Amino acid sequence: MSQPLIEFQGVEKRFGDTVIFKDFNFSVEDGEIVSIIGPSGSGKSTLLRILMTLEGIEGGVVNVAGEPLWHKRTANGLVPADNKHLHRMRHHLGMVFQHFNLFPHMSVKRNITEAPMRVQGKTKAEAEAIADELLELVGMSDKADMYPNELSGGQKQRVGIARALAMQPSILLLDEITSALDPELVDEVLDVIRNLAKKHSFTMLLVTHEMYFAREISDRVCFFDQGAIVEEGEPEQIFTAPKETRTQAFLNAYMSQ
Amino acid sequence: MPFGEIISILLEGALVTLKIVALALPLAAVMAFGFGMLRLYAPKPIKYLAIIYIEFFRGTSALIQLYWIYFVLPFFGFSFDAMTAGVVALGLNIGAYGTEVVRGAMASVPKGQYEAAVALNFSSTQRLWRILMPQALVNMIPPFGNLAIELVKATSLVSLITIADLTYRAKALADMTLQVTEIFAVVLVLYFLFAQVLAIGFRVLEKKLSRGLGRGGLGQ
Numbered sequence A: 001m002s003q004p005l006i007e008f009q010g011v012e013k014r015f016g017d018t019v020i021f022k023d024f025n026f027s028v029e030d031g032e033i034v035s036i037i038g039p040s041g042s043g044k045s046t047l048l049r050i051l052m053t054l055e056g057i058e059g060g061v062v063n064v065a066g067e068p069l070w071h072k073r074t075a076n077g078l079v080p081a082d083n084k085h086l087h088r089m090r091h092h093l094g095m096v097f098q099h100f101n102l103f104p105h106m107s108v109k110r111n112i113t114e115a116p117m118r119v120q121g122k123t124k125a126e127a128e129a130i131a132d133e134l135l136e137l138v139g140m141s142d143k144a145d146m147y148p149n150e151l152s153g154g155q156k157q158r159v160g161i162a163r164a165l166a167m168q169p170s171i172l173l174l175d176e177i178t179s180a181l182d183p184e185l186v187d188e189v190l191d192v193i194r195n196l197a198k199k200h201s202f203t204m205l206l207v208t209h210e211m212y213f214a215r216e217i218s219d220r221v222c223f224f225d226q227g228a229i230v231e232e233g234e235p236e237q238i239f240t241a242p243k244e245t246r247t248q249a250f251l252n253a254y255m256s257q
Numbered sequence B: 001m002p003f004g005e006i007i008s009i010l011l012e013g014a015l016v017t018l019k020i021v022a023l024a025l026p027l028a029a030v031m032a033f034g035f036g037m038l039r040l041y042a043p044k045p046i047k048y049l050a051i052i053y054i055e056f057f058r059g060t061s062a063l064i065q066l067y068w069i070y071f072v073l074p075f076f077g078f079s080f081d082a083m084t085a086g087v088v089a090l091g092l093n094i095g096a097y098g099t100e101v102v103r104g105a106m107a108s109v110p111k112g113q114y115e116a117a118v119a120l121n122f123s124s125t126q127r128l129w130r131i132l133m134p135q136a137l138v139n140m141i142p143p144f145g146n147l148a149i150e151l152v153k154a155t156s157l158v159s160l161i162t163i164a165d166l167t168y169r170a171k172a173l174a175d176m177t178l179q180v181t182e183i184f185a186v187v188l189v190l191y192f193l194f195a196q197v198l199a200i201g202f203r204v205l206e207k208k209l210s211r212g213l214g215r216g217g218l219g220q
């Protein structure tokens, strides 16, 4: 059996005295599309942020592509990762944020080309070719020279997706990427993800409150509560026949909204 | 004394004032950026040195700092001519206030910008200079403009260490001719003009730097 692409082994995460994860285990296969649902504060964002190296861990090991993310292998076993190791590991990962976090002082195109040029050492021509292709993919070719504050929320988020893809990550992390959008703009963003999902060329880990969307595109849905996976399975099963009472309660509350 | 002659003497003084501003302003900017960044990012012992500089120069009077540099330091073997002493004292004093501007502006860049820069795998230097600083810079311009005007006004202190700036000459002319009203009216107008020119300059600069960062900007 092949090794999972992402693997949390006995991970512990705390904020001060607040324990978010304790002996947390979770894995994602290469190419898998996994949706994470669950109530507010259950640790969904924290999971993605640990993977994006935005939050450290207090115990356990996170493996990405068979290598520890937050540790380095040495002759004396695992030691905490240094910046160089984190820099190397981040090549596997890309993230799209709830609030877009586009760089406001750069045009749309530069938002996309800056990292490939500065981080991966691509030439301007190479980076711009990638940007053009991605802008086409997200339907933003005509907005390449605009600045983020001249775009609608849906347009900003499509640029956010293109910017993450430009680094060619193998794992794409999406944290509630439509929840800051006006309802009528949600679909234009989800359509982009739908198209990506069809190709199955990335592993995707998405936190979402759009249940119909999670059901439609996921290979697996995980229901989180209080830092633990209460139930996981194929979307049909989770959404039509949840086994756990906590999952049922969460979905009922969601449906009756 | 004929008004034309008064004007020409005062304008000569004004040139001295402008020269001090022109030299002290870059010094203040270097101090503000240098110590502002040290204060934010340097390891502990160096950070404390920065804090000592900042608090010392903000916590004591500019005039006393000037006197120290010009009158007291020579006893410890460091003597400066009046011009150097004036430029150094004003540059360090305004620079100390500038560190707070730098710090505040860096802190005002939303945390999401840092996170996006990490996610795109920029190095820590790139994060600082390519992502955070350009955004912070725009926020620094208006308060830096205010400090530059403070600097212009503070230059009159150098008249007290024998530099023949605008204030010094005005005082001397007034003592000599007793045409107090005309002289100080001209002085008032000149200082006001300097301040206005600076204010306009900084506003233009802000406009230039702020494409994409205008109202409702910040990429959110």
Ligand SMILES: Nc1ncnc2c1ncn2[C@@H]1O[C@H](COP(=O)(O)OP(=O)(O)OP(=O)(O)O)[C@@H](O)[C@H]1O
Pocket (backbone or CB within 6 Å): A015, A018, A020, A038, A039, A040, A041, A042, A043, A044, A045, A046, A047
């Ligand atoms: N930087 C932090 N410092 C302290 N506590 C934090 C921090 N970040 C998150 N937390 C806490 O950790 C818990 C999990 O937060 P997390 O953001 O992962 O939840 P979430 O499942 O994404 O919730 P939501 O659906 O509201 O986004 C929450 O109780 C939150 O208050």
Ligand SMILES: [Mg+2]
Pocket (backbone or CB within 6 Å): A044, A045, A046, A176
């Ligand atoms: Mg969250």
